[in-house]
Each structure stands twice: as C-alpha cells, then as structure tokens.
Amino acid sequence: MISLYSHSHNLVFSQTLKHKPIRPLPDFFQSYINSFESHLARQEFIKNPKGLEIPIAYICKNGGKRIRPILVLLIAEMTKGKPAKSLDAALSVELFHNFTLIHDDLMDQSLLRRGQPTVHEKWDDNTAILAGDALLIMAYQQLKNYPTQLKVTMHELLSWVARIVCEGQREDIEFESKELISTHQYLEMITKKTAYLFACALKLGALVGGTTKKEANLFFDMGLLLGKLFQIQDDYLDAFGNTKIFGKNTGGDIRQGKKTILFTKTMELGSESQKNRLQTLFSRKNTSPSDRLVEEVLDLFTSTKADIHTRNLISSYLENMESQIDKLNISPDQKQKFSQLMSWISNRRN
Numbered sequence: 001m002i003s004l005y006s007h008s009h010n011l012v013f014s015q016t017l018k019h020k021p022i023r024p025l026p027d028f029f030q031s032y033i034n035s036f037e038s039h040l041a042r043q044e045f046i047k048n049p050k051g052l053e054i055p056i057a058y059i060c061k062n063g064g065k066r067i068r069p070i071l072v073l074l075i076a077e078m079t080k081g082k083p084a085k086s087l088d089a090a091l092s093v094e095l096f097h098n099f100t101l102i103h104d105d106l107m108d109q110s111l112l113r114r115g116q117p118t119v120h121e122k123w124d125d126n127t128a129i130l131a132g133d134a135l136l137i138m139a140y141q142q143l144k145n146y147p148t149q150l151k152v153t154m155h156e157l158l159s160w161v162a163r164i165v166c167e168g169q170r171e172d173i174e175f176e177s178k179e180l181i182s183t184h185q186y187l188e189m190i191t192k193k194t195a196y197l198f199a200c201a202l203k204l205g206a207l208v209g210g211t212t213k214k215e216a217n218l219f220f221d222m223g224l225l226l227g228k229l230f231q232i233q234d235d236y237l238d239a240f241g242n243t244k245i246f247g248k249n250t251g252g253d254i255r256q257g258k259k260t261i262l263f264t265k266t267m268e269l270g271s272e273s274q275k276n277r278l279q280t281l282f283s284r285k286n287t288s289p290s291d292r293l294v295e296e297v298l299d300l301f302t303s304t305k306a307d308i309h310t311r312n313l314i315s316s317y318l319e320n321m322e323s324q325i326d327k328l329n330i331s332p333d334q335k336q337k338f339s340q341l342m343s344w345i346s347n348r349r350n
Contacts, residue, residue, distance in 0.1 A: 026340045032073045032083075033066055039087040040094070045138070055119045055131040056138075059098050063114045067230070067345065068093045068197065072205040074341070075219055078334045079209025086208040089154065092142035093201045096158065099135035100165060100197070102128050107173060108256055136162070146208075154204060161200040168192025176257045179279055183264040187228065194234075195227025202226075215329060222324050229317040229346055235260035236310050239298060241349065251294040257282055261313065265306035274300055318346045 040046055040060065049057040069090035076086035104110075105118040106128045112118065120128035143154050171189040175181050202223035206216040238253045239262055253260050259282070267275050278300050281293055301307050321342050325335050 026337075026344060028337065029070055029074075029341065032070045035083060036066055036069045036073065036087065036090055036094075039091060043091070052127070052131055052134050055102075055123055055127055056098075056135055058122070059102060059113070059119055059131075060094070062116050064094075065348075065350075066094065068097050068201040070341075071198065071201040071223070071226075072208070074337065075202050075205025076209040078328075078330045078338070079206050079211040079215070081205070081209030086205055088142045088145060089204045089208050090201075092139045092154075092158065093197070093204060095135050095142065096139040096162070097197060099132045099139065100169070102132035102135065104169065106132075107169070108252075110252065150207060154207060157200060157203060157207075161196045164192045164196045168194070168196070172258070175259045178259070179283070180267060181259040181264055183261065183268065186259065186261055186264050190228055190231040191224060194231040195224045198227030198230065199223030218324070218327065222321060225317055225321050225324065226342065226345065229314055229321070229342075232261050232310060232314055232317070233346060233348060235262060236307070236314070237349065239301060240307065251291075251298075254294050254297045255289040261310050262301045262306050265309045266300050266304045269306055269309065270300065270304040274304055314346055318342060 045053040046057050046060065072090035072093055073083050073086050076089075077083050101113060102119045105113055106120045106125060109120075110118050111121050116122075118128075119131055123131075140155060140158065143151050143158075146154060168189055168191070171185075172193055175185075175189065199220045200223070202219040203216050206219045211219075235253065238250055238260070241250050263278070263282070266278055270278065278297065281297050281300075322339060325338055325342075328335065328338075330338075
C-alpha cells in the first residue's frame with residue numbers, strides 16, 4: 001500500500017516541482033558511471049562493431065542516464081560485494097534495457113531517442129527488430145562468467161522479468177485502442193513494462209553482493225516502487241517537459257494515443273464534458289494529431305488538476321521508498337546514498 005504525504009506537503013511539492021532547477025546526478029555516483037562506461041567501452045562490439053553490431057553500438061553509446069546499471073553497482077557495493085564483479089551484471093541489465101527501447105521505438109514509430117534518430121529511423125524496421133533480438137541474447141551472455149549456481153539464479157530472474165516486460169508492452173499497446181483505462185490498470189501495466197526491470201537491477205546487484213534471499217527480495221520490492229515512480233515521472237515529462245532537456249519530442253504520448261497516468265487521472269477528476277472531450281480527442285485515429293490538439297489535451301490535464309495529482313503520486317512513492325530504505329541492513333552512509341539517488345530520480349528533468 002502506498003503511504004501518502006500530508007495534503008500540505010503534496011501541495012508544496014506540486015507547486016514547486018515545475019520551478020525547481022535541473023538537478024544533476026549526485027557527484028558520488030560519477031564513479032559508478034565512469035566504471036560502467038569504461039567496462040562498456042572495452043566490449044568488442046563497441047570497439048569494433050560489425051554488421052548488426054553497428055546499430056547495437058549506436059544505441060548503447062548514445063547516452064542515457066545509466067540508472068539501471070548504476071543501481072546494480074550501487075546495490076552490489078551496499079551488500080558488501082566488489083563493484084568490479086558486478087559490472088557484467090550491470091551490462092546485462094543495460095543491454096536488456098536497450099533491447100526494449102529499440103523495439104518500443106519501432107512499435108511507437110518514435111523518431112527520436114535521447115535526442116538522436118531511433119534505430120529504425122536511422123536504418124530500417126528489420127534492422128531494428130534484429131538488433132533488439134541480438135541485444136536480448138547478449139544480455140544473457142554477459143552473465144556467463146559468474147559461478148554456476150549464481151548464474152542459474154540470475155538467468156532465471158532475467159528470463160522471468162523478460163517475459164513480464166513483454167506482457168507489459170503488449171498491454172501498453174492494447175490500451176491505445178481502449179476507450180477507458182483506470183489508474184489501477186495503468187499502474188499494473190507500468191509495473192510490468194518498467195518496474196520489473198528496475199527490480200531486476202536491484203536484485204541482481206544484491207545477488208552479486210552475496211546478500212540473503214530475504215534481503216535480495218526486499219531490494220526487488222523496492223525496485224518495483226522505484227520503477228513505477230520513474231515511469232510516472234517519464235509520462236509527466238513527456239507531456240510537460242522541455243524537449244531540449246528531455247531528449248525527445250514532448251507530447252509524443254498524446255500524439256500516439258497513449259493513455260498514461262495523466263489520462264486516467266483526468267478521467268477520474270474531470271467533469272462529464274471534460275471527460276467526453278478527452279475521449280473525443282484520443283479517438284482520432286485516422287488523422288495526424290495537430291499541435292493544437294496536443295495543447296487542448298494538455299489544457300484538460302491541467303484544468304482537472306490531473307498534473308498535480310500525478311506529481312503527488314510521485315511524491316507518495318518517494319515517501320514509501322524512504323520508509324523501505326530504513327528496513328535495509330546497510331550502513332547509514334549507504335542509506336543516505338540510496339536516498340539521494342531516489343530523490344534525484346523523482347525530480348529529474350530528462
């Protein structure tokens with residue numbers, strides 16, 4: 001169950017979020033990024049890409065926040081594992097993530113990813129499909145050097161998560177053709193599509209760190225919360241973010257008819273006329289959505305206060321995570337690191 005901030009706290013959060021400066025990733029995480037980037041750069045498919053490896057190297061080198069591999073490295077260190085031993089697991093998660101991005105961009109026909117042309121746009125649809133498939137295989141291959149029992153456990157975890165992520169993607173696509181989606185359905189979908197991979201990253205780090213099964217499962221549960229928080233923030237930024245900072249065109253979800261948390265909240269909070277208008281705007285499948293249509297949808301998101309309720313939900317997930325951090329069997333310094341990363345994620349602008 002999500003524990004909520006007080007109404008006054010939520011209101012302050014809602015009123016100030018738009019005006020907060022862009023917050024960089026906490027400085028002490030730069031060592032994790034540097035370590036991961038060095039490990040990535042040493043891979044043969046990055047150094048000397050050939051054939052299908054060329055689009056793979058393209059998307060892997062094309063920036064990104066590296067949040068998932070950072071989580072693997074961070075949790076491994078928190079649970080007294082050696083960061084160097086967690087690099088392959090971190091790379092596995094990042095390759096899996098890029099597999100989902102290539103296929104997701106293709107299904108959505110997105111033109112930009114991280115401010116650059118998507119793989120299917122730069123090459124073609126068939127190349128994107130094959131590059132994504134290859135990335136999924138490569139994700140498993142990164143785990144080959146771990147001890148046998150640990151490798152089996154990690155493979156089972158990744159396979160289980162992969163199947164759930166695909167199911168989440170299927171539901172996301174199906175939602176586009178449904179007139180009404182509830183907030184509960186939306187949260188179930190993003191849990192599968194996004195949150196399970198975050199949870200996988202945390203648990204992989206804990207497994208490499210050698211923690212107990214109970215502790216590893218606690219990290220997994222925290223990852224589910226973090227992933228939902230991340231996706232809700234992503235949906236909010238798609239509507240109200242700055243294109244140059246966000247790295248892709250805003251309003252993309254609206255143009256594609258995606259029913260995000262902002263849609264479900266508007267349908268819960270709006271008047272009958274507002275709800276009818278929103279459904280009418282989202283039902284226009286045979287026309288290219290104009291900028292004016294996007295603006296009208298955004299007006300409905302704000303006039304119903306769906307935007308405020310969305311930011312409040314982000315705040316509530318963050319508070320819940322803070323309470324979960326206290327239960328972890330790690331040092332106060334490590335808890336502080338984790339807390340700062342959570343805060344950054346909840347206030348990011350890209």
